[in-house]
Amino acid sequence: MAEPLLSVRDLVVEFPTRRGTLRAIDRISFDIREGEVLGMVGESGAGKSITGNAIIGLIEPPGRIAGGEILLKGTRIDDLPPEKMRRIRGRRIGMVFQDPLTSLNPLYTVAEQIIETIRTHLGVSEREARERAVALLDRVGIPAARRRIDDYPHHFSGGMRQRVVIALALCAEPELVIADEPTTALDVSVQAQIIDVLKEICAERGAAVMLITHDMGVIAETADRVAVLYAGRMAEIGPVRDVVQDAEHPYTRGLMGSIPTLTHAHDRLTQIPGAMPRLDNIPQGCAFNPRCPEAFDRCRVERPDPIGRGGGRRVACWLYDRAGVKEAGNG
Amino acid sequence: MLAYILRRLLQSVVVMMVVALVSFSLFRFVGDPVSTMLGQEATVADREALRERLGLNDPFVVQFADFVTRAVQGDFGISYRLQQPVTDLILSRLPATLELAAISGIFAFVLGLGLGVYTALKRRGWLSNAIMTASLIGVSLPTFLIGVLLIWIFAVELQWLPSFGRGEVVDLGWWRTGLLTPSGRASLVLPAVTLGLYQMTLIMRLVRAEMLEVLRADYIKFARARGLSDRAVNFGHALKNTLVPVITITGLQLGSIIAFAIITETVFQWPGVGALFINSVQFVDVPVMAAYLVLIALVFVVINLIVDLLYYVVDPRLRADRGAAGH
């Protein structure tokens, strides 16, 4: 198999607090292949955004990567000196944040912000950078891009600003784009358009996408594979079709129940009673066991690691442990 | 935007009228201007003649209108104590105060901005902590005490700098400057530091707080995520956004500097407007007090207006749409 574009191995992220150290990410592993769209789902606080921030090396201090490694095309990037990591950000890994209203500096025109980014990473002239910026804005669907490029962010609507943000993330031609809830802050009517633009333009340029969202519906329509996080741990990962149609982890099954039907807004996790534990209060054993309808004794004691299920699927659940599942289920 | 400026102008006029009213009431009701001017010996007829001449028998509104008219023309009458036209007194002392205020304003802004940015960027460094602690003492130290202590150290003990006065001054028309002679510049150091120190700490703490706030903003995080250099992020993006609120408040501080000059001028026997005012309060020299009141209000109102306009220049969100922005 070809070397993955990005490889995350046993990643641990910790936040020291006065009441002890919190593990926001606890031994997560996954790969992203070139050009693919990996969806990452979970409730807020599950660690999706922190994973994204860890990859681009922007975890807010005092938080830190406490274990594991992150490899970009086989080279470790989690322990790079700051200056080398900076050259990777934007250039090789682009980032799209949640709220387009606050992601752009209000005091600079769109042109200034895009040109600055292009010229930081690519040795092109001001004029050349400007031409590229116009072309890119045109491509992400800003009407009259050549004229509007000199406007300030507040002249654009929320949806238009997110298009600008996407253009900014892509302007130095990165191989991977991490989109952290790119549509959550947007009006429902433009959410689908933004996702489409993001997906198309990345496909055109061969950039892989890590799409972070809590919206299983978006994942189902957009992603090639999906990773499900729960309380800082990986619950399940696999091809999106398989996971959606035949979820194996009880938590994922609950999530699937929350996919909105065409017209109805969704209630998150109506199927599963209770709430995700706080990071300072994660139960022993499987983090999901207090809410799990199928939990048994072993789940309350021993933490399950992801188990390979074939077809690129892995599930962290004792139900699928060949050695003990039947006996435990019967006994 | 025009409507906004007009409204601000109207507000300023109202403020000035209120101050003028207070100032006028001082004139009208404090003591008896007639006996002040004629002395106790004057006859009743003389007094009545003077009352009539001064317009003291006119209705209140007429007198007030008269007062405002004269004030606009720069006529505030004659100082009781110094027997000179108040306007001349103030004009002759204004350059001293303005030079002092300008130098200490520059000192406060440059140093305050620099230290504020430094302490925000190196938030956990020991030097930052030391600066922040020192600034807390600086805020608690009254201006006059700073002045007295500086005199003690630099004028009495070390004898490096003069402790009072302006040194040698040079006449440039009606403007008398101390900036052109060595002794004039040396005399300026201690008063300028005294006056600027408090404002400097304020600006520093403000810059630090604003900068920390801005550094947490999403667009800074996004700028970092795009791989911009620390320099570009900290100074190009964060500092520029910090400056928007800082400029407003710093601009307003300029007024405070002129007000606090009263204290500094007294400590250093600086021959400025503030010292003149303090003397007038001690001796209840009403015309000088009234004129100073109007003058200081005018300064504040003008500064406020300028700061409002400055806001539009710095922040494109407030600028007139498209027309001004597209260039």
Next chain:
Amino acid sequence: MARTDHETAAASTPRPPGRLYRAWDSDLAHAFRTSPVALVAGIVAVVIILAAALAPWIAPHDPFDPGSLVLMDGFTPPMTENEFTGNFYLLGTDDQGRDVFSAILYGARLSLFVGFSAVLFAMVLGVTLGLIAGYRGGWVDSLLMRIADVQLTFPSILIALLIFGVARGFIPPGYREAMAIWVLIVAIGLSDWVQYARVVRGATMVEKSKEYVQAARVIGAHPAKILARHILPNVMGPVLVIGTIGLALAIIAEATLSFLGVGVPPTQPSLGTLIRIGQGFLFSGEWWILLFPALALLALALSVNLLGDWLRDALNPRLR
């Protein structure tokens, strides 16, 4: 450490803890006990305030009794015996043989009296106006807030100075000395009411719309009663913070005005007056007449300031 001790103690006793214990165990008290800055500042402030309040009983001399002054004792340096009389003075004496230590105690007493009175005046005025503005709304509110806006654009020391000057102008010359302290209190108080009014107004407008206040209005409770019973308790925290920081500002304002010679009359020297007097002796080498009053003022202002800062952070952790 102390906290865990108390927690185990509380756990082992079944009886509900008493009021004193609850005060000791409250979040605020705990934050106080664990903050070294607050502890030191608190101790310094309490010591100065106590010493000032008890000045007539603990001061070694009465600096205002001309009969007790010995001119021969003049200019005695601190911690030494006078070369002629052999009298010992802890912090030395001034030109007239007045004990600097006693003068500081009495000066601090006056400074604190003016400071507390001014803060109380500003607080009562600001809270009342804030309640009225927030509760009534309409033109009363806009008028008061316009005045507050205008006043806020001027530094409060300038306002105090102007009010003091104007008030002096209106008082007949014969009464000026006697009235000086009260004029000073009113001037400083008037220069500082805006902060209270703004905070209280904001909180009042929030509380006013809540259901229980609406209910009280419906059953016809008198507005004053509603304000006092329901709204006032909710704004006491911020008012206390502003008051503490306001005390430091008032003390500084009083010292400044007195230093400028427009505050308390010279017959009753406050800390500011003492510093003004001490400045005159700098060049002749009698540094102690200046230094000790200056240190006293600095310690007082700084400790109260630190307490206020700490209180603000403790009551509103989100500000950090």
